[in-house]
Amino acid sequence: MSLLLTHGLNLLATLQESTGADKTFWFPEQASTIAESIDDVFYFIYWVSVISFVLVIGATVLFAWRYRSQEGKRAIKTSTHDNTLEVTWTLIPTALVAVMFWVGFKGFLDLRSAPENAYEVQVTGFQWAWAFTYPNGFESNELHVPADRPVRLLMTSTDVLHSLFIPAFRVKQDVVPGRYTSLWFEANRPGVFDLFCTEYCGTSHSGMITKTVVHEDQAAFEAWLTEASNVVDTLPPIEAGLYTYEKKGCTQCHLPTKEWKLAPGFGIVSEAIATGGSVEFEDGTAPLVPDENYLRESILNPNAKIRAGAAGQRMPAYQGRLKESEINGLIAWIKSLHAAQ
Numbered sequence: 001m002s003l004l005l006t007h008g009l010n011l012l013a014t015l016q017e018s019t020g021a022d023k024t025f026w027f028p029e030q031a032s033t034i035a036e037s038i039d040d041v042f043y044f045i046y047w048v049s050v051i052s053f054v055l056v057i058g059a060t061v062l063f064a065w066r067y068r069s070q071e072g073k074r075a076i077k078t079s080t081h082d083n084t085l086e087v088t089w090t091l092i093p094t095a096l097v098a099v100m101f102w103v104g105f106k107g108f109l110d111l112r113s114a115p116e117n118a119y120e121v122q123v124t125g126f127q128w129a130w131a132f133t134y135p136n137g138f139e140s141n142e143l144h145v146p147a148d149r150p151v152r153l154l155m156t157s158t159d160v161l162h163s164l165f166i167p168a169f170r171v172k173q174d175v176v177p178g179r180y181t182s183l184w185f186e187a188n189r190p191g192v193f194d195l196f197c198t199e200y201c202g203t204s205h206s207g208m209i210t211k212t213v214v215h216e217d218q219a220a221f222e223a224w225l226t227e228a229s230n231v232v233d234t235l236p237p238i239e240a241g242l243y244t245y246e247k248k249g250c251t252q253c254h255l256p257t258k259e260w261k262l263a264p265g266f267g268i269v270s271e272a273i274a275t276g277g278s279v280e281f282e283d284g285t286a287p288l289v290p291d292e293n294y295l296r297e298s299i300l301n302p303n304a305k306i307r308a309g310a311a312g313q314r315m316p317a318y319q320g321r322l323k324e325s326e327i328n329g330l331i332a333w334i335k336s337l338h339a340a341q
Contacts (some may be wrong), residue, residue, distance in 0.1 A: 003057060005246070006069065007052065008076065009194060013122070013224040021277070022036070024039070025172075026042070027039055027042075027167070027170075028087075028167050028168045028193075029168055030170075030188075031168035031169055031187055031188065031189055031191060031193055031214070032168070032169035032170060032171070032185045032186055032187055032188055033185075033186040033188050034107075034111065034169075034170060034171075034185065035112070035153055035168070035169060035170045035185075036109065036119075038170040039170070041100075041103050041104060041107060044099075044100070044103070044270075045100055048096055052310040057148070059273045071160060072295045073279065076082060077294075083177060083306075086161075088246060089193060093266040096138055102154060103323040109182070111171070111183065114150060114152040114184035115184070117149070117150060118136065118149075118150035118151060118184055119135075119145070119149055119150070119151050119152070120151075120152045120153075120154060121133065121134055121143065121145070121151060121153055121154070122153075122154050122155075123143075123153045123154065123155040123156075123164065123175065124141050124155075124156060124158060125155065125156070125157040125158070125164065125175040125197065125201075125208075126157065126158040126159055126316040127201060127202050127204070127208075127316075128144065128161065128197075128201065128203075128204040128205065128207055128208040128249075128252045128253075129141055129208060129210070129248075129249025129252050130143070130164070130195070130197075130208070130210050130249075130250070131248070131321065132144070134225060136225065136229060137229075137230060137247075138229040139250055139321060140228065140247060141210055141247050141248060142210050142211045142212070142213055143195060143210070143211070143212045143213065144213045144215065144218075144221060144224060144225070144228075145187055145212065145214055145215070145216050145221065146187075146211075146214070146218045146220070146221035146222075147187050147188065147189060147214050147215060147216060147217060148186065148187070148188065148217065149186065149192050149218060150185070150186045151185060151186065151187070152182055152183075152184040152186055153173075153182060153183050153184070154180055154182050155173065155175045155180065155181050155182060156175065156176065156177070156178075156179065156180050156181075156182075156329060157175045157177040158177065158316045158317075159201075159314055159316065159320075160176060160177065160201050160202065161174060161175070161176060161177065161199050161201065162175040162199050162201050162208070162281035163173070163197055163198045163199035164183070164195065164196075164198075165195070165196045165197070166185070166193060166194070166195050166196075166212055167193070167196070168191075168194070168212075169185045169187065169193070169195060169212075169319040171185045172182050172198060174199060175199075186189070187212075187214040189214065189217045190215060191214050192211050192212070192213050193211065193212045194209060194211065194212070195209065195210050195211060195212045196207075196208070196209055203262060204252055204253075204262065207252065208252075228328070230269070231243065232244065232323065232325050232326050232329060233325050235329070237329045237332035237333070237338050238329070238332050238333045239329075239333075240325060240326065240328075240329030240332075240333075241326075241328075241329035241330045241331070241332050241333025241334065241336075242329075242333050243329070244322070244326045244329050244330050245266075248318070248321075248322070248326075253315065254266050255267070256337055257337075264307055266334045267337050267338065268294070269290050269294075270334050270335055270336070270337035271338045272289070272290050273290050273291065273334075273335055273338070274335070274338040275338075277289070277290075277296070278290075279307060280307070280308040281305055281306060281307060281308055282306040282307065282308050283306065285305065288305070292297075292331050292335075295319055295330070295331045295334060295335075296327060296331065299318050299322070299327060299330060299331075300318055300319040300322075300327070301315060301317055301319060302315035302316075302318075303315075303317070313341055
């Protein structure tokens with residue numbers, strides 16, 4: 001219950017923090033080309049529902065009062081039948097529902113077919129973070145896109161069902177393990193917008209939040225991508241490791257101290273490496289004195305050796321998802337933590 005409450009408060013904060021002139025009570029600002037049409041459909045259905053509710057409840061109260069049981073009056077059976085009234089209250093709702101179906105179905109089809117010139121970003125959801133991979137192979141934990149260009153997200157999950165939702169763009173799609181789903185949008189203004197997982201996916205579901213950064217134009221986006229793709233290679237190993245730790249979703253489960261979060265803190269293994277201590281494993285395998293090879297294997301194939309006390313905690317494999325400079329940086333940074341404690 002607390003997780004659902006936290007997630008609800010996060011969504012409410014999105015509405016309250018939005019400052020766009022087109023923000024409404026129900027929605028944040030309209031930051032994509034399809035947002036206005038989706039809002040129009042919502043408000044059409046909303047006001048039809050409100051008016052229908054008032055008419056039905058109002059008529060019910062009126063007739064209940066007017067034809068209530070009264071002393072000295074008794075009910076009289078009548079065969080009065082008004083065909084015009086019955087046709088009216090049948091045709092009007094039918095027409096309204098037909099309009100709702102048509103605009104909703106047309107919008108659904110439009111959102112299923114991305115334009116041919118759409119820029120494609122691959123998305124991987126995992127407990128509990130997002131990974132966005134661009135055509136040049138660079139991966140980030142925030143989604144970056146250019147303004148005024150269609151973007152298609154090709155999405156899958158490594159573990160359980162997730163759901164990607166960007167409220168300001170009015171787009172949402174389930175992210176399913178073992179298959180691909182997709183959505184597309186075209187951001188119409190630069191800015192930073194919240195991106196949520198809206199499918200309960202485990203303990204830290206409510207923390208599976210990141211940002212969508214919309215750059216001013218294609219040139220600004222390409223400049224960011226070039227710089228971001230090479231940032232780890234320009235940093236000293238320890239700084240590169242810290243950067244990777246913060247950008248690859250490690251913070252969701254691992255603290256840089258000896259405390260446990262959802263998994264062992266990196267300070268534990270750092271101390272073991274520095275002092276020659278050993279690591280015990282869940283399956284009863286003989287304790288191991290950790291070294292750089294152990295760290296590397298734990299990053300690339302975390303299920304090869306599961307640490308005692310960590311059973312049931314799923315860590316995604318980073319094989320093929322990290323560059324050598326990122327792996328080397330992580331190892332150097334983890335080793336340095338003992339000296340900093």
